[in-house]
Amino acid sequence: MAQDMRSWIDQLEKAGLLARITKPVDPRTQMGALLWQARDRGLLFENLPGYPGWRCLGQAPGDVALAPVAFGVERDQMIPEFVRRTETLGKTRLVETGPVQQKVLLGDDVDITKMPIHQAGIRDGGPFIGSGLMVTKNPETGRRNLSFHRLQMKGPNKTGILLYPRHAWANYQMYEAQDKPMPVAIMIGHHPMYYFAAATTMQYGVDEFEVASALLKEDVELVKCRTVDLEVPAWAEIVLEGEIPPKIREDEGPFSEFQDYYLTGSGQNPIVNIKAITMRNDAIFKNVQNGTEVEGCVYHKVPMSAQILRRARSVGGLADVRNVLVMPGIFGVVVQMKPRYYGEAKNVLMSVLSSEYQHPKIAIAVDVDVDIFNYAEVLWSINTRVNPSEDIVTIPGAKIHAMDPSCPEFGHPGAPGWHRIGGKMIIDATKPPDCDPQKRKEFERLKPVGWETVNLEDFLPAGSPPLRIKPKIPMD
Numbered sequence: 001m002a003q004d005m006r007s008w009i010d011q012l013e014k015a016g017l018l019a020r021i022t023k024p025v026d027p028r029t030q031m032g033a034l035l036w037q038a039r040d041r042g043l044l045f046e047n048l049p050g051y052p053g054w055r056c057l058g059q060a061p062g063d064v065a066l067a068p069v070a071f072g073v074e075r076d077q078m079i080p081e082f083v084r085r086t087e088t089l090g091k092t093r094l095v096e097t098g099p100v101q102q103k104v105l106l107g108d109d110v111d112i113t114k115m116p117i118h119q120a121g122i123r124d125g126g127p128f129i130g131s132g133l134m135v136t137k138n139p140e141t142g143r144r145n146l147s148f149h150r151l152q153m154k155g156p157n158k159t160g161i162l163l164y165p166r167h168a169w170a171n172y173q174m175y176e177a178q179d180k181p182m183p184v185a186i187m188i189g190h191h192p193m194y195y196f197a198a199a200t201t202m203q204y205g206v207d208e209f210e211v212a213s214a215l216l217k218e219d220v221e222l223v224k225c226r227t228v229d230l231e232v233p234a235w236a237e238i239v240l241e242g243e244i245p246p247k248i249r250e251d252e253g254p255f256s257e258f259q260d261y262y263l264t265g266s267g268q269n270p271i272v273n274i275k276a277i278t279m280r281n282d283a284i285f286k287n288v289q290n291g292t293e294v295e296g297c298v299y300h301k302v303p304m305s306a307q308i309l310r311r312a313r314s315v316g317g318l319a320d321v322r323n324v325l326v327m328p329g330i331f332g333v334v335v336q337m338k339p340r341y342y343g344e345a346k347n348v349l350m351s352v353l354s355s356e357y358q359h360p361k362i363a364i365a366v367d368v369d370v371d372i373f374n375y376a377e378v379l380w381s382i383n384t385r386v387n388p389s390e391d392i393v394t395i396p397g398a399k400i401h402a403m404d405p406s407c408p409e410f411g412h413p414g415a416p417g418w419h420r421i422g423g424k425m426i427i428d429a430t431k432p433p434d435c436d437p438q439k440r441k442e443f444e445r446l447k448p449v450g451w452e453t454v455n456l457e458d459f460l461p462a463g464s465p466p467l468r469i470k471p472k473i474p475m476d
């Protein structure tokens with residue numbers, strides 16, 4: 001049996017990271033606040049009055065610190081492990097049938113208003129499906145693409161959609177040029193590796209199901225859709241089949257977005273007409289709360305960090321880059337590295353600002369003795385290792401992410417040419433390089449006498465509460 005959302009729920013529950021909510025919850029007025037507050041555990045809602053038979057999962061994982069559970073590794077190893085697993089892409093396999101097609105709803109039975117779709121933020125333009133992973137194809141090559149898209153509920157068989165200019169938008173532009181609708185299949189609810197894969201930007205033409213397969217270390221089983229010429233994972237919970245008609249734009253948004261603001265991306269955007277719903281008999285819905293420090297951005301931060309780590313390591317042939325973490329708001333990135341030469345950290349940081357990803361605007365390099373998961377450490381490093389006149393460089397007039405509200409916008413969502421222009425910045429907060437051991441030694445962090453052998457916990461009175469803060473001894 002494939003790894004799916006149910007095996008993930010079991011895994012979370014065994015790790016003590018899942019709470020079943022049996023009190024009644026209203027998706028429109030209560031679920032957003034509950035998901036937003038659940039930072040250290042997933043929530044499985046089992047009692048949704050008005051939505052008979054439905055349950056739904058959210059905040060699973062709701063923080064980068066919980067994501068390593070899905071990889072079976074420690075926190076510091078998660079991003080390097082992601083890179084290792086995706087060095088070679090995995091495989092997909094077509095199968096005859098799967099649980100996702102146990103129920104097939106057509107015609108008047110198609111009604112997404114009966115699903116427990118939640119409203120995430122107070123200024124959102126209503127309920128949005130935040131967990132929709134959309135399959136599309138290039139009409140010429142037939143290559144598949146999988147990507148995340150916010151879907152505003154607009155009626156029983158209609159949603160709005162935001163298509164940021166990347167691969168799915170490129171496919172849509174080809175259909176639009178021929179005045180044809182683009183067939184789409186949107187899956188809701190699966191193992192988190194599908195979400196990480198969908199938010200991975202690789203070269204155009206890579207099938208992100210092969211990324212999911214590499215992350216899961218198993219083949220991805222696909223079934224043919226019932227009403228469109230597309231394939232979807234056999235073990236998903238729910239699939240919406242339909243099409244995006246050409247040249248139709250309607251008001252869409254606002255929505256709680258990844259920067260923790262509402263307004264970017266809103267305006268005249270395309271729509272999705274839903275022709276069929278396929279799902280399991282007892283399908284579990286998936287609600288993603290969006291914002292910088294909740295589930296939505298876990299799916300941004302993990303794959304983006306991994307792709308940037310892969311790229312940074314290749315700078316100059318072989319840079320000693322150990323780890324990468326995308327910062328809150330996701331326009332900034334911290335790189336942990338041991339510079340070999342003077343200037344090398346700056347070269348690495350320039351690669352971070354112009355990767356497959358459009359988000360990074362601020363790139364910071366810290367040395368290997370800094371814990372990048374602790375922002376106080378990163379700030380300490382900037383404060384004690386940066387000479388602002390040498391180590392901070394800004395690049396004016398670069399193309400930045402079109403949803404970065406701090407810089408001027410050109411064009412608008414839903415139309416070609418939408419972008420923003422602004423500065424980018426690199427901060428080299430590393431120590432002097434390995435090739436200058438004497439200078440490097442001057443920045444050796446202090447360690448307490450006895451650190452290798454003495455543990456405070458062994459000296460505390462019996463029955464003392466465990467230490468809530470455990471300082472890490474820095475790596476050399």
Ligand SMILES: Cc1cc2nc3c(=O)[nH]c(=O)nc-3n(C[C@H](O)[C@H](O)[C@H](O)COP(=O)(O)O)c2cc1C
Nearest residue numbers: 147148149150162163164166167168199200296299
């Ligand atoms: C929670 C979440 C929500 C997202 N919402 C959207 C969206 O509404 N529209 C969009 O175009 N991209 C959205 N993205 C980003 C893309 O799905 C992501 O960058 C993906 O890599 C794009 O795939 P592609 O490069 O194959 O087009 C979202 C990503 C995440 C993690």
Ligand SMILES: [Mn+2]
Nearest residue numbers: 145146167202
């Ligand atoms: Mn793609």
